[in-house]
Amino acid sequence: MSSVDHPLHYNHGKIEVIDAIDSWRLGFYEGNIVKYIARSRHKGDRLQDLEKALWYLERLVSLEKEKHKKSE
Numbered sequence: 001m002s003s004v005d006h007p008l009h010y011n012h013g014k015i016e017v018i019d020a021i022d023s024w025r026l027g028f029y030e031g032n033i034v035k036y037i038a039r040s041r042h043k044g045d046r047l048q049d050l051e052k053a054l055w056y057l058e059r060l061v062s063l064e065k066e067k068h069k070k071s072e
Contacts, residue, residue, distance in 0.1 A: 029060040 017038045021031040033056045040049035 029056050029063075032056045033060070 017035050020038075021034055026034060033053045036049045036053035036056070040046045040053070043049060
């Protein structure tokens, strides 16, 4: 396995996270949220990955609030 295409933290379970993200047609923010949460247990610093997921979620919520305000 290639450390670029298939690092060890990508390959836990039956599918890779990227396949789920593609199948579910998630956007950039949603995809990153899922990616960081799903891989967090298999990398060195779980808390850091959860914080990254939270950062993307907060950014997504902020963008959605802006869109909502503009549509009112």
